[in-house]
Amino acid sequence: MQYDEVMVRYGELSTKGKNKKSFINKLVQNVKFALHDFDELKIHGGRDRMHLTLNGADSEVVLERLKPIFGIQNFSPVMRLERDMEQVKKTAVAMVQELYTEGKTFKISTRRSDHEFELDTNDINQLLGAEVLKHVEGITVQVKKPDIDLRVEIRKEGFFLSSQTILGAGGLPVGSSGKGMLMLSGGIDSPVAGYLTMKRGVEVEAVHFHSPPYTSPRALQKAKDLTSKLAAFVGSVQFIEVPFTEIQEEIKKSIPEGYLMTVTRRMMMRITDRIREERRGLAIINGESLGQVASQTMHSMIAINDVTTTPVIRPVVSMDKNEIIEIAQKIDTFELSIQPFEDCCTIFAPPAPKTKPDVEKTRKYEARLDVEGLIQRAMEGLVISKIKVGDTLEEQQKEAFSDLL
Ligand code: ATP
Ligand code: MG
Numbered sequence: 001m002q003y004d005e006v007m008v009r010y011g012e013l014s015t016k017g018k019n020k021k022s023f024i025n026k027l028v029q030n031v032k033f034a035l036h037d038f039d040e041l042k043i044h045g046g047r048d049r050m051h052l053t054l055n056g057a058d059s060e061v062v063l064e065r066l067k068p069i070f071g072i073q074n075f076s077p078v079m080r081l082e083r084d085m086e087q088v089k090k091t092a093v094a095m096v097q098e099l100y101t102e103g104k105t106f107k108i109s110t111r112r113s114d115h116e117f118e119l120d121t122n123d124i125n126q127l128l129g130a131e132v133l134k135h136v137e138g139i140t141v142q143v144k145k146p147d148i149d150l151r152v153e154i155r156k157e158g159f160f161l162s163s164q165t166i167l168g169a170g171g172l173p174v175g176s177s178g179k180g181m182l183m184l185s186g187g188i189d190s191p192v193a194g195y196l197t198m199k200r201g202v203e204v205e206a207v208h209f210h211s212p213p214y215t216s217p218r219a220l221q222k223a224k225d226l227t228s229k230l231a232a233f234v235g236s237v238q239f240i241e242v243p244f245t246e247i248q249e250e251i252k253k254s255i256p257e258g259y260l261m262t263v264t265r266r267m268m269m270r271i272t273d274r275i276r277e278e279r280r281g282l283a284i285i286n287g288e289s290l291g292q293v294a295s296q297t298m299h300s301m302i303a304i305n306d307v308t309t310t311p312v313i314r315p316v317v318s319m320d321k322n323e324i325i326e327i328a329q330k331i332d333t334f335e336l337s338i339q340p341f342e343d344c345c346t347i348f349a350p351p352a353p354k355t356k357p358d359v360e361k362t363r364k365y366e367a368r369l370d371v372e373g374l375i376q377r378a379m380e381g382l383v384i385s386k387i388k389v390g391d392t393l394e395e396q397q398k399e400a401f402s403d404l405l
Helices: 017-034 058-067 085-099 122-133 189-199 217-231 244-252 256-277 297-303 321-330 344-348 359-366 371-380 393-404
Strands: 005-010 040-043 048-052 074-079 107-111 148-155 158-160 166-170 180-185 203-210 235-245 283-284 383-388
Touching: 005 017, 005 058, 005 158, 017 040, 017 048, 017 058, 058 166, 058 297, 074 085, 085 122, 085 148, 085 158, 085 297, 107 122, 107 256, 158 203, 180 189, 180 235, 180 256, 189 217, 189 283, 203 256, 217 235, 217 383, 217 393, 235 256, 244 256, 244 344, 244 371, 256 283, 256 297, 256 359, 297 359, 321 344
Parallel strands: 107 148, 180 203, 180 283, 203 235
Antiparallel strands: 005 048, 005 074, 040 048, 074 158, 074 166, 148 158, 235 383
């Protein structure tokens, strides 16, 4: 069915008091961005709801695009009619018919904000109910838990009919809580950490460390592909590549094996913090999960976190691997993450890193390095690109292949 409008209900937004207006503006902006290729759409963010006037745009596609946008509780495709009961009857029957399969039940729920209208809600429920029963063979009324709930709103500006409520992504509009730098490896955890932070309204930029020629171009591409999956929730994500080869070689040369991992992580943390500062981010996000590996004990966290006072957000810190994997599957990053391309840390990882690194010793060993010089050279070599939804290698190959057919 070609609908006239989509009505979007805000989630938690409505409880945000004074900030509400800026939250709504952000959400409108994100929705516009996700639908930027529909010139005919008109989007209006009201206090309690957002209205999308479709003007002929394909409602199926619009509904699909709304699903991943954070800050939306649910939404309904809507028919908007003139104040003409005959027209309403016909449309009500057509809408129920579209959803009807054998054995399904229905009800009509009318709300009337225009109290001057000659029929009251009961009259309308009965009138339309009778019409549906007459035209949809086999259907029955069920008031408590109907399969199809046709909602009718009688307003001054017209009559509005909707029969479906589609669950939105919840959370807060991305960007409404500021910006953070996501340390994105090629693993399972960090994309999930990125997703969970975006869900709370944070605009995320991905920082990825790579060490060519020890790490392959495929490993870099994998991190970009993961970023493209995260971009599905916002349209695009900035991807920042950090050249890390020199630093890893220097660390390998001068630092005792047991402290390689700790010092490597400290360098990553420092550089991410520098990038954050330059790009006006407020926090660092990573995929650390307590106890998962040697670098993720509380002692390690102390030693690594020693280099900054910037808040480090660890959304998966207390989750079990299975719980993280479940989310990775939901956001479609899992299959990519388990591809076997080694990232920079795995390659230089010693067989037995210290699980309880000592902060003083870490600082002492690290003093053997030209920390500032190494950071500066890495900063000069940053490569920044904007990654959009559907930018993954696999999708590009599919597209190239379809051109050949
Ligand atoms: P992940 O599944 O996210 O790779 P992991 O279990 O493999 O995590 P580690 O390799 O110890 O854990 O990494 C811990 C965190 O450090 C990662 O979640 C990520 O945030 C960050 N990190 C590790 N390697 C890189 C990298 N090459 N570039 C950017 N960040 C990284
Ligand atoms: Mg990893």
